[in-house]
Amino acid sequence: xxxxxxxxxxxxxxxxxxxxxxxxxxxxxxxxxxxxxxxxxxxxxxxxxxxxxxxxxxxxxxxxxxxxxxxxxxxxxxxxxxxxxxxxxxxxxxxxxxxxxxxxxxxxxxxxxxxxxxxxxxxxxxxxxxxxxxxxxxxxxxxxxxxxxxxxxxxxxxxxxxxxxxxxxxxxxxxxxxxxxxxxxxxxxxxxxxxxxxxxxxxxxxxxxxxxxxxxxxxxxxxxxxxxxxxxxxxxxxxx
Numbered sequence: 074x075x076x077x078x079x080x081x082x083x084x085x086x087x088x089x090x091x092x093x094x095x096x097x098x099x100x101x102x103x104x105x106x107x108x109x110x111x112x113x114x115x116x117x118x119x120x121x122x123x124x125x126x127x128x129x130x131x132x133x134x135x136x137x138x139x140x141x142x143x144x145x146x147x148x149x150x151x152x153x154x155x156x157x158x159x160x161x162x163x164x165x166x167x168x169x170x171x172x173x174x175x176x177x178x179x180x181x182x183x184x185x186x187x188x189x190x191x192x193x194x195x196x197x198x199x200x201x202x203x204x205x206x207x208x209x210x211x212x213x214x215x216x217x218x219x220x221x222x223x224x225x226x227x228x229x230x231x232x233x234x235x236x237x238x239x240x241x242x243x244x245x246x247x248x249x250x251x252x253x254x255x256x257x258x259x260x261x262x263x264x265x266x267x268x269x270x271x272x273x274x275x276x277x278x279x280x281x282x283x284x285x286x287x288x289x290x291x292x293x294x295x296x297x298x299x300x301x302x303x304x305x306x307x308x309x310x311x312x313x
Contacts, residue, residue, distance in 0.1 A: 104240070107237060108238050110146075111234045111235075111237040112234075112238055114234050115234050115235070117138060117142070118135055118138050118142070118226060118230060118231075119135075119256065121134045121135045121137075121138045122134070122135035122226065122260065132218055132219065132223070133222075135222065135226050136225055136226060139225060140225075142230075143230065150229070150233060153289070154225065154229040154288070154289060154290045155290060156287070158286065158289055158291065163286065163292045163295075166282060166285060166286060166292050167282075167293075167295040167296050167299070170279070170282045170292065171296045171299040174275055174279075174296060174300050175300055175303060177275070177278065178271060178275070178300065181270065181271045182267070182313075185266075185270060190265075190267045190270075191265050191267060193264050193265060193267050193268045193271070195308065198304075198305075199308065202309060203309065203311075204309070208306070208308070212301075212302045212305050215301045215305070216298045216302070220294050220295075220298040220301065221294050223297060224279070224293040224294045224297055225290060227253060227257045227276065227279070228283040228290060229283070229288075229290050231252075231253040231257070232249045232253045232280055232283060232284075233249075235249035235253050236249040238252075246284055249280075250277065250283070250284065251277070253280055254273050254274070254276030254277045254280055255273055256276075258271075258272045258273025259273075275300075278296075279293050279296060279297065282296065
């Protein structure tokens with residue numbers, strides 16, 4: 074499913090748009106309208122993710138809006154997000170990133186409360202303790218819905234939109250990853266400052282992986298799924 078290579082033409086288009094290292098100041102003032110449209114697109118998708126009509130309704134609506142905007146503005150990018158890459162390198166990168174992210178999560182969940190920040194409130198998941206059926210359903214939901222939808226929005230859509238907003242500045246890809254990571258952390262405000270910081274740093278790991286994987290989402294989805302699944306197992310055993 075992910076064997077083969079990303080088309081050369083798509084690589085060229087992405088590089089041309091997002092990897093400009095420097096431009097004169099006057100060029101940054103051009104295409105102001107397009108940048109404003111990108112900012113508005115980010116805000117609309119973020120707001121859509123908070124619409125709560127039924128369980129995970131925000132995920133469905135956020136993905137729908139993100140895909141709709143992308144179809145209108147950059148229809149080739151949807152194919153780019155799911156372009157074929159060699160299976161083994163994708164899984165190897167996902168394994169390394171998942172290990173690093175799990176280690177980071179563990180350290181931050183210990184160190185930040187020790188530094189005086191309030192611990193993340195995981196009480197909504199405490200009902201999973203000892204409940205194998207509910208835990209299995211959550212893990213299935215993570216792989217089928219949560220991980221793919223959040224990576225499409227937070228990595229694919231947000232990084233591409235932030236790249237358009239920041240176009241013309243030096244180091245656009247890195248700046249876009251940082252901006253998307255801060256956005257990803259901010260939307261987890263309900264987890265408190267520790268959760269915001271933890272998710273922002275997770276966004277940096279996943280955003281870096283997204284760039285390394287030629288702006289495809291396969292490895293990011295795997296990492297997100299693994300990390301969240303480990304968390305569900307931790308809730309099941311009462312470790313969190």
